[in-house]
Amino acid sequence: MVGLFSIILWIVGLFPIHILPEQEAIPVSQFEYLVDPGNEFTPEQIIHRKDFRELAKRIHNFGINSSSIWLRFRVKSESLDDQRKFLVINNSGLDEAHFYLANGEKILSYQMGGRVVDFHKKIIPTNKIAFELDLSGMQEADVYLKIKSNNSKIFSAYIADLQQVNYKMNLQNILFGVFTGILAGLIVYNLFLFIAFRDKVYILYTIHTILIWFAKSSIFGYTQELLWPSWEWMNVRSIVLFGSLTGISITLFAKEFLAISRYAPKLKIGVTFLVGIFVFVVLDNIFFSQMAGYRIYLLAIGLLSVFVWFIGFRVLRKGYLPARYFIIAWTVFAMGALVHISIELGLIPFSSFSVYILPLAATLQVILFSFALADRKSILESEKEKEQYDIMKVLKQNESLIIEQNELLEEKVKQRTEELEYTLHNLQSTQTQMVNQEKMASLGQLTAGIAHEINNPINFVSSNISPLRRDIGDLLEVVELYRKKGKLEFSPESQKEIDKLEREIEFEYILQEIDQLLRGMEDGAKRTVEIVKGLRLFSRVDEQDVKKVDIHDGINSTLVLLNSAMAGKIKVNKEFGNIPMVECLAGKMNQVFMNIITNAIHALLDHAKIAEPTLTIRTSLLGEKIKIEIEDNGPGMPNHVKQRIFEPFFTTKAVGKGTGLGLSIVYTIIENHKGTLHVDTAEGRGTNFIITLPIYQTTPYND
Structure with a gap:
């Protein structure tokens, strides 16, 4: 009697959802709910419960908890014709959804949906949760829904015929196709850049973009539809699993892109801490509590958003210009992530647009990151060109200094040569005067003595020039061999010391100077021999260079x-x-x-x-x-x-x-x-x- 009284109160207290022929999709905007903390109520017990609470809004977030949520509302058909209608739940992330259609105390039909259901067994092949609402021969019926999930239990649903359901699904599939196409293009483009430049940041960006696709596809149920339709274990874990892997990849990408080791080395411990949190969430999601892992995952995403934002401004303030585009891209992602977390935790009301915030932010993020990578490459190339220009400038300055030193040395050599030529000219003039003044006999004796005295030392000099040249040549060959072997066998530090010493003593110029000095000695000796011959022949000394x-x-x-x-x-x-x-x-x-x-x-x-x-x-x-x-x-x-x-x-x-x-x-x-x-x-x-x-x-x- 009490159960019948409860049903009467339920019928009187709740306005039914009217279903009209050819009507557009009807949102489920008024329903009652009951929290089942122990997950112990049966459908028969629920029908007689009188402690349902009325909720008059289209979307409600029942939070992240282990309780089951029972929902009920009444539908009323305004036509007696057979109408094939469907109840579609927009939240693809619910693990379980049980559908009961009742008339009074009698349960007419039961259907099950959610991530635990094989995709091939769904009534409609869609990533949404859909149930057939069969009102044949009835004008009114009661709908009971039991939802259970390890993540947030957000309820949003509508009633529509098959054509309207397909229209909405096709529209969503088109948007998903655009999302996939954009990410695929960025993946291929940056993979080519990695192959071309071998810069680790491009492969990290590529991996992050791939994981972004898996994470967002899991939220919308496309991974279950396209990749593992019958793998229940993966279906209930994919959101947290790929979300955490995405967090790891974006953290490592930010570390490499922002050059944290160079510009903010003290903050590396924060990066390691965040990666550790995401690794813990992955392991917890695989082996332990999925619900606790989901809460920690949301917390880690929030910390990551704020921490990397802080690092970006820190390295930008230190003069790292590529951080500009990174901060813009990260701002878009962080705002989307923080809004998503607030919605999941019930801090911000859920709306029909809320489900698209995080995927939209992720799409804009990877696009802006691509711009940031291009800007980074341009800045690094400019810095490299400037560095090369500075090096060339220093080399030119050194070259100018060497030229000035060579000119100074040549001037000194020229002055010394002129002094020697002047001395030689004086000697030749003196000899000519002596020949003209002395008689032939005394001149002969004098020249013979001079020739004899000069001939012995000059022969000694002349005979030693060739061995000296040969010995110096041998020494230079040994030095050259040491130089060549040193480049192959000496350590880099030894090579740097040797190169520094060679530059300090101007080794290459010494080689040229040795040859010039030997030629000067040889020319001087030959010139002296010619003078001796002239003396012997009693000739007037008239030797000239030309x-x-x-x-x-x-x-x-x-x-x-x-x-x-x-x-x-x-x-x-x-x-x-x-x-x-x-x-x-x-x-x-x-x-x-x-x-x-x-x-x-x-x-x-x-x-x-x-x-x-x-x-x-x-x-x-x-x-x-x-x-x-x-x-x-x-x-x-x-x-x-x-x-x-x-x-x-x-x-x-x-x-x-x-x-x-x-x-x-x-x-x-x-x-x-x-x-x-x-x-x-x-x-x-x-x-x-x-x-x-x-x-x-x-x-x-x-x-």
């Missing part, structure tokens, strides 16, 4: 000296023209011929495939100049070698077989004679050195 020389004699004497090196294997063609005597430094010109012809001999003898090695030397007159050509039919030189043959220390020979200074010296000698040196060569067709010299160095001599 004298008229028969170029053919110099070429012939050079060929005689190199005859043994040819070993009779090279044919020599001399095509001498009718040329006059040329003003030049004879010894220097002989050195030119010696170096070029020696290189030609080596090129011919080092390649056994040449059938008839031939060396051709031509001379001809070109107005006020002469032309000398030294040509061989050797292997020639490729273009990259040709461009560098006159560089000091450049050589194609093995270590110990050449210094790379020969052709550099030749080029300098010709240049000092106001002449030109050109090489005509190509790989496989020989080499031809073409020298042009002016006949007169200053003013023409009259014979």
Whole structure:
């Protein structure tokens, strides 16, 4: 009797939901609810309960708890025709939803929905929770719903026919497709960037974007629909599981993007703490209490939103410009996350738009993060270019300093040379005066004595120059070997110390200075020998730097000296023209011929495939100049070698077989004679050195 009285009160107290033919979707805006803390009430008991509370609003959040929530409302059909209507619950995250259709005290039908139900067994293939509302032959019926879930129990539902349900589902599927397309494009694009630049931040962004898709798809039930329709274990855990993995990925991405280790190293412990919380939530969700894990997950998302926001402003204040776009993107995400958390905890009323806040914020976030990555790349490239510019500026300053020092040294050498030449001129003048003043007998005795006294020490100097040059060359070869081996075997610290010492003592310039000093000693010795010879012949000392020389004699004497090196294997063609005597430094010109012809001999003898090695030397007159050509039919030189043959220390020979200074010296000698040196060569067709010299160095001599 009490049960019947309760039903009468329920019928009188609650207005039914009217279902009209061809009516649009009808929201369930008035219902009653009952909390079942022990999950112990049966449907038969619930029908007779009189402690339901009325709730007159479309959407209500029953919180995060272990209780079951019973809902009931009455539906009334305004047509006696069979109408196939459906009750659709908008919250796809409910674990269980039990549907009972009753008429009075009699339960007419029972259906079950939620994440625990196999997707293939649903009445309508949709990610929503849908029940068939069969009112055939009835005008009124009572609907009882029992909902149970480990996350927030937000109830929002509507009644509609199949066409209207499909329309709403198709609209949502289109939005989900747009969401998926945007994320897929960003994933592919940033994956290519990672492959191209090997920057860890791009792969972290890609992983985060993938997890964003899984997390939001789980909230809307698309992972159950598309990936694991029958996997109940995953379906009830996917929201927290993928949400926590997303939290881990975004934390690691923020750490890498914001360069926390560099700009905020003390805050790294906070990053580690947040990652630890999310890892705990994942493990708790898998092995222990899903409900407690969900509460901790919401708390961790809130902490993450505020903490990373704080870090972004911290590193931006320290001058890290890429943090600008990151803060904008994170602001969008943080606002969406905080609103979502507030709704889940019941702090903010739930609305039909609320369900889209977090996915929309996540979509804007990944798009803005993509802009932030592009801005970061641009800023880093600008900083790198500025750094390279500063390095080049310092190098140019060092180069200018070296040039100034070289010019100063050259000026000092020039001054010293002028002093030596002046001293030599005084000695020659003194000798001439002595010859003119003394008689032949006394002059002969005097010159013989001078020749004897000078000859012995100068012979000692002359004989020691070649061994000295050879010994120094050996030492330089050892030093060069140490340098090469050091680059391969010494530690980076040792290499830096060696490089620093070389720069301090100007090692490369010392090498050039040694060669110049040896040549100066050799030239001085030869000049002194010439003076001794002049004394012996009782000639007037009239030695000058520049004298008229028969170029053919110099070429012939050079060929005689190199005859043994040819070993009779090279044919020599001399095509001498009718040329006059040329003003030049004879010894220097002989050195030119010696170096070029020696290189030609080596090129011919080092390649056994040449059938008839031939060396051709031509001379001809070109107005006020002469032309000398030294040509061989050797292997020639490729273009990259040709461009560098006159560089000091450049050589194609093995270590110990050449210094790379020969052709550099030749080029300098010709240049000092106001002449030109050109090489005509190509790989496989020989080499031809073409020298042009002016006949007169200053003013023409009259014979």
